[in-house]
Structure formats: C-alpha cells, structure tokens
Amino acid sequence: MHSQTTCEQEKGVNDVTCPPTARGREPGRALYFDNNATTPILPSVRAAMCEAMETFGNPSSVHFCGEAAAGLIDRARVSTAALLRCDPEQVVFNSGGSEGASSVIVGTGLAHLRDGGHGITSAVEHPAVLRACGFVRELGFELSVLPVDGAGRVDPGTLQKALRPDTRLVSIMHANNETGALQPLDALSRAAREAGVPFHCDAVQTAGKERIGLVEGFLTISAHKFHGPKGVGVTTVRTDAPLQKLVFGGDQEHDRRAGTENVLGIVGLGAAADAASVRLDDPKEQIRRGEIGGRLRAGLASIDGAVVNSPAEGCLPETVNVSFEGLRADTIVDVLSARGVAASSGSACHSAHPEPSHVLLAMGLSAERALGAVRFSCSCLTTRDEVDEAVAISGETVRQLHAMWRSVGTA
Amino acid sequence: MHSQTTCEQEKGVNDVTCPPTARGREPGRALYFDNNATTPILPSVRAAMCEAMETFGNPSSVHFCGEAAAGLIDRARVSTAALLRCDPEQVVFNSGGSEGASSVIVGTGLAHLRDGGHGITSAVEHPAVLRACGFVRELGFELSVLPVDGAGRVDPGTLQKALRPDTRLVSIMHANNETGALQPLDALSRAAREAGVPFHCDAVQTAGKERIGLVEGFLTISAHKFHGPKGVGVTTVRTDAPLQKLVFGGDQEHDRRAGTENVLGIVGLGAAADAASVRLDDPKEQIRRGEIGGRLRAGLASIDGAVVNSPAEGCLPETVNVSFEGLRADTIVDVLSARGVAASSGSACHSAHPEPSHVLLAMGLSAERALGAVRFSCSCLTTRDEVDEAVAISGETVRQLHAMWRSVGTA
C-alpha cells in the first residue's frame, strides 16, 4: 500500500493556491467546493507518481525494465480491487469515466450489431452515458430512458417493467454528479440480474466516498474524482458478457483494452485507492464527512431565497445542490470564483445561453429554478472553517446580486 | 516552452537503473536498447509534470482552478502543434497511439455503417491498426492489405491501384516499429488525396525523431515514444472528413474526444514535444543520431551469423533489427536482459510458442530468420559507450548460445 497515512494527516498539506484573479483572497486560501468536478491529488498520490517516474519500462516488455513497470501496475490493480472488493483480474484500466462508460455501452452495441436489441438507462445520467446511449440508438437500437422521482431516483419497479427479452444492457449510475442523490443500486442491479441482463453502474461519483455494493456486471470509476490524477479510470468486469474492445492493439488488460498503459496514472489511481480504502474503514472519517456536508447544507439553506435540490436522505453528504431564487447560477459561480470560491452551476454553461440541467428538469424542477442551481461539493480535505467561509461569501454574493437586481422589474 | 535545454545537457541525468535481477551489472549501468517500446522521460518532462501537480482544477470548470488547468493544456497544444507543424486546433489529445489509430479506423467504419465500403492498410502495420481494421472488416467492410517489398515498403503505385470509389480510409504508417523502415509517406498520402480518400498515418515511431511531412488527413503519435509519459497521445485532424467520436461525454478537445483530460500526461507530452522540436532543429543532434545508429548497426552486423533486417536506406537510424542465424530471438533477449541489456524480439513472444513477426514475414524473410530477429533501438539519450558495450555483450551472448547448441543437431 502506498498510503498508510490517514486522511487527517494529509489535510492541510494540500491547500489549494488561489491565483491572483481570485481577488481579495490570499494565496493558499482558495475555497475549493467543486470536488465533484475534480479533486486535488493527495500528497501520497503525488509521491507515488513522482517515484514511479524512475521506472520507465514498457509493462509489456519481457526484460527487466518491463518487469519493473508491470510490477507497478500489478500493485495498483490489487489496490483498486481492494477498494472495489473485486478480483484484481476484473479490473480493466482505461483513460477515465467517459471512456469506461462509453466502452461498455458502445461495446455492447457493437457486439449486438447483427441482432440489434434494446438498452435501458435513466434520465439523470452523466453525458458520457447519455451520449454513448444516443450513439447506440443511432446504430438502430431501441432505448428506454427511465424517469426519476423528485429526489432523482429510479424506481426499481419501473426498471423491471422496462426490461425486455432483447434488452442488452442496463446502465444506471450510483451517485448523481449534480445532486449527490444515490440510486437504489442493489435493487436495480438485482432486477437486471434476474432478467439475465448485464448491468453497468457509473460509480464515478461514489468511488472513494462510499463502499459500493457488489455489482454483477460492469462498474466504472475515475481516479480524479477521489484524489487521483485525471485521465485514468477503471471499469470492472464481473460478468460473462463479452466486453467488445474499442481500443485495439496489444493484449494489455487481459486483452480487454489495448495500448501501452498509463503507468503513472495507474500508479496514482492505485495510491488514491489505498487512501480511499483507509478512509472508508475509518469510522471517524465517516462521521466527519457527514458533519462537514451537513454543515454546508444547513449553511447554504439559510441564505435568503435558497432552496436545496439535493435530497435530504440517500444522498452523498459531500454534494449540496442549491437554487437561489431569481438569480442565475452562472453569474453566482463567476462572482464566487472571483472571490476565491470554486463552485459550479448545475448546468454546463459556457455560453451566454445557459441551459437548465437535464437532471434537475427530470426531477420536476422548473427551468427557472434549475437555472439558479449552484453545486457545492466537498472532499475529505474540506474543513469546517472552509465551509463557514464559503457559506458566508455565498450569502454576501447572493445579497449583493439581489441588490443589483432588486426593483429593475418595476423600473 | 518547458525545455530550453538541449538533449546533450539532459544526457546522463536520466541514467536507467538496473535492477538486481540484471546480474553482473552495477546499478545505473543498465543498457537500454528498447526505445521503440518506450523511452525514459526527460528531466524537463518530469519537472513539468511535477510542477503541474500543483494545478489540479478540471479544465472544463469555469472558475479560477479550471482556468489554470485549461491554460496548461493550451500550452501543451501549442507545443504539439509546433512539433507537428499544424494548427493547435487540429490537435486532439487522447490516451495514446492505440486509441489514436483505433479511433480513426473504427470511427471511420462507424461513420459509414449504413453505406459500407472499403479500407486500405499495409501488411506491416502495428497491431493497433491491423486489429482495428480487422474489427471494421467484421462489421462488413472490405479491406485491402497492401504487400511490401524486401525493405518493408509499400509501392505508391500499388496503393493507387487499390484505391476504389468507395474507399473510406487509407491507413499506412510512417516508420515501422520493428525495422525502422520509412514509408514513402508523401507519395502515399498524395495518392490518397488525389483519389479524395482520407489518409491516416501512424507516425508513432517517427514523432520526435524525424520531421513528419504534412499529412492531409489524420496523424497519430504517442508521447512515450519520444520521452514523454505513457498513456497519452495525439491524433491530428487536418481533414474535413468527420472523425466519429468513440469516447462520449463532454465537449472536450473541440468536441472530438470526450472525458476529463489527462492534464499531467498532456503537460508531459507538451514538454516532450518542446524538447523534440529543439532536437529536430539541432544539426549536431541530427548528425549524432546517425552516428550512434550507424555504430550500433555496424557493431551488430559484425557478430557471427548476424544479418541485419532493417533496410540500409530510408530507415530510422535508431532502429536496428538483426537476425542471428540458428538462434531464437526470445532466448537472446532473455539472456541479454539478465546481463543488463534491454532489447526486444521482433515477435511478441510471451509464451513458449514465439511467433514469427508479421512484419518480417511480409518482407519475405523465412520464418526461421524472423524467429531469430532481435530489435535494438536507441534514443537521443543513448551514448557511444553504451552502444559499444551492448554490442560486446550481444556478441558474447550469441557466441555462448552457439556453443550451447553446437553439435546437438549431430548428437
């Protein structure tokens, strides 16, 4: 194991530095509340990666340099398997959550190109899943997109009814990236298994935060969401359903994913998995994350006009999605950023035309409320003081924006 | 630019350490001659990556952390474009050469799933290209696999004859990974262009060693072959032919390849590209690589029973593929490895059943000669002394193996 340090010991070491654009805040005092987008790498991860830079062989090479590199990958595979409680042989390293989800979905489609069929997903999936499903639909498959309730959850009964004899795959996420809402994974995967249909779970947001129940099928995670590096992930394969390769070449990853391995990334993922396993086994850390998340949620909820969109139960405590009445989330996020608080709007708004989040709309929220939704997300590095400061700055920002706007409507 | 150091300055710093299994050699004295498999990262690459570990934001995030990470990618994109002499917008970062080649070939196939058609490749391609083509053929496409001459080269006239009105893609490599033989890239890509067919060039072995002629189409490189990290590469897109996405999700890479970017890997690739641009512009370095390669070639050729398979002209000087009469390459490679020399057998022999290289067979070599082929490959870090020592140890090893074997045939 790379990391025998507990999370407590690592805290503070990795303080995020605030660039000069984030005015009014001193360096080292940025308030990072966008951990669902990505997380800082832990010192133990950095150390493992820097050390691995000494070992440069190609893991496929039979000579001594190759053996050393292959050893690094083997170790990371064991660490990953320990985190996900699967066999090391079931771990397939890839380039991240998007590739993981796409490879299972597109791969399943391509494996059934001749006989066609049907796929099932939910209305609140990440674009990696939704767009891969959309592509497979273009190939001639039918697709059922299951609705969710007000908490963003799929009803297992609805899944049961949607399953057909020609269903090739069910792909439903574990924790939602925008709200933190957890799906009833056990019941959903059981329904698929009982119908004999492979199940894919996008667990990108859960890995490292919650123990994930055994999934009889495919499960995708991504290192950078739990303090590992970006651009590396894992799909576990616990099914006999053949996983059609999409990246061809050598017989790496037990002939399931070709290409010279991202050795440094995989080492980083392994170290992040080790640290995550320590956290998951640490009852104090589990209490702490609940407290931090609860404090953030309560603080944000107390701001004038705030209404929390993340469900109160069955939700990652780290994620608080909150709408501010009458305000635009993209504006709030930009102002917060300028004040050294990194948060994100539920919607991917790169343009002058922010679109309301498909997740919040699927939960039945109005477009206006969806456009006012800001996501704050913590990690194991987030402190109580940071929460309090971020809440204070958010409150101030919201009041100021209200002041700028107030009475225009009556002008 | 991360690296203003010349290659000379970096030399020696990055000495490869020889593990204890490589007996009879002191630490730091390993002789690494498998640079076509992978190369050590340069100190400038390592420094850039370690520095980038401080910047952890998601490049898609609009707040200050995201901007910092996006800036790192922008810089690497410019460095890459400078190396490949293309526009930064034409650079699509991905997870390496296998993904790059697979995405162009499989993507082209999927884009033509309804109207079908025909593809062209050569008999000496890397498995990434050959297997991706094989997969597309399974989807119902026709495939022409062009033969090569004794030097391993495709005749442009042969390509011209193979082109059809329904040809969707021509994929031919630049430098061969096993022999170093260079294809007549200009003539081949011109033939495709004149027929209006998109051309893909697997330039994984050329990038950083030779300037690559402008390709009107797709070009794939991989960072770890020119002193960057493993698991990151680039496909340049200089054509209007749509590149069908295979990894779905966000709109990263100008909506051509989804997934949170491998920021550290991309930074490493950019730093490696900077260093490569310096080398390519340095006439001294260009002379040096010819000398080192020539010395290696002459040294190996002088060993009893050796016959060089790499062509004398039109070949990367760094690569020397040589067969040893009556001996098995896999055995030679294992014995060399135990003596601290990392080389590779032309064939991918992980088992007790080594298979002769498809490249050497396509060049018309006998299976026996192909099974005796060992590949030695240098990089800009390889020194004259290392060449001399590796040649001496190889000669000794070959003599010893001959002694062990001699007269068994007559027993």
Place this chain on the structure above:
Amino acid sequence: MARFSDEIVEHFTHPKNVGELPEPDADASVVDPVCGGQVHLTVRMGDGRICEARFVAYGCAAALGTASIVAEWVVGMGPEDLASLDEAAVTQRVGGLAPGQSHCARLAMEVLHALADDLRTGKGSE
C-alpha cells in the same frame, strides 16, 4: 486570456453605484432578449452633464460588471458624448471582453444611446 478583465472582476465583485436615483433627470432601460440581460440606468444632471448615476442590472457576471463600469463612466458626460460611444469604446473601457461576451458591449451601448435619447428629447424620468 482570462474570462474577465481585472476591471470587470473589480466591478462585479464590488459593484459601485447600485440602485435607482429617486426622481432622476433621465433614465434608460434595455433588455437583451437573447442573453436575458437587463440594465436600468438613472442619472441626475448638472450643467448639462451627468453628475450622478445609478444602475441595477440582471444577467451574466460580465454584464453586471459592465453595467457598474458604465454607471461610473458616464459621470461627466453629456448627451452627445453618450451618443458617440459604440461597442468598441465600451469593450475598450471595460478592459476587453472574452468571446461570447460581446453582447455585454451591445447591451451597454444600447443603454447609453437610450439615455442620450432620453436626455435629448428632454423627456426625463417618468
């Protein structure tokens, strides 16, 4: 380039002259139906020039910052000055706008021109 100029950041984090002047000498209100931005400017005149201005605004951060800059900028100007300002002038004054933010310059220009009209027609505030 950064998404926002230092000037714009300064103004949307510390907006100046927020509000509405009671019984202003002139005012102007514009809405950009495309981006959803809105700006309302109220001014008080002295000696034929603007001596005080207030704004309220709704929209993206760049639009808010631009509106705050504009409310500061107009002080000392007369109707002809206002009418002469175009998008380029606004863009320069705010320290540059990133791609996708040019609507902010248009919005500002429109409110400046509307204010000039309001001053020239002598209509004043209603």
Place this chain on the structure above:
Amino acid sequence: MARFSDEIVEHFTHPKNVGELPEPDADASVVDPVCGGQVHLTVRMGDGRICEARFVAYGCAAALGTASIVAEWVVGMGPEDLASLDEAAVTQRVGGLAPGQSHCARLAMEVLHALADDLRTGKGSE
C-alpha cells in the same frame, strides 16, 4: 514473481558443463516438439555413479538454464536416483518455474529418465 529464478539466471548467463563428452558412458537426447526445446546430455560413470556430465541445449532461456542446472545436479547420482526424479523435483531444484515454463521441467525429467534407461540397459553411447 520474476520470470526466472536466480538459479536459472545464473545458469543461462554462466552455463556450466557445456559440450559433449567424447565417448561417454551414457547419453540421452530429448526433443519437445511443442516448444522446440532440445537437450543432449553425456555422462561419464565411476563407481556406479555419474562423475562427469556435459550438456548442449536449444530452446528458451529457462530451458537452457535448466539443462545447465541438470548437468551439475546429476553428478553423484546413479540410475535409480535419476529415475526417481519427477517434474516437481526439477522445478524445486531450479528454484521455481514461471507459468508457461513447465515444459522445461518436463524436458529435464525426460532427459533424466532417458539417461537412467540408457544406463540401466547398459547400452551406453552409440
């Protein structure tokens, strides 16, 4: 585990007893048609036991190392000792074999048994 035991590495990098004894008291030759490995062992006897052995071999590095180890090992053995050795004994003596190398143990066992036969039939070298 490493692909080769230290013992095997030592022997294939520094093979001992390479060659063929002239006019040996016994010899044995085996070929593994699957892996292509070949071993030829020649021995000289004294007092009913092997007092000198030489080998020549062709094949993978593990097979060569194993052959060299065997040529050293057999010294001091009689035909019954040779006949009693099985693949497990060879594998243990060479310090272990990686997956895919078990053919080396079989090859060695076969040459040992063939040598025992040659000694017992008293046929000796032809």
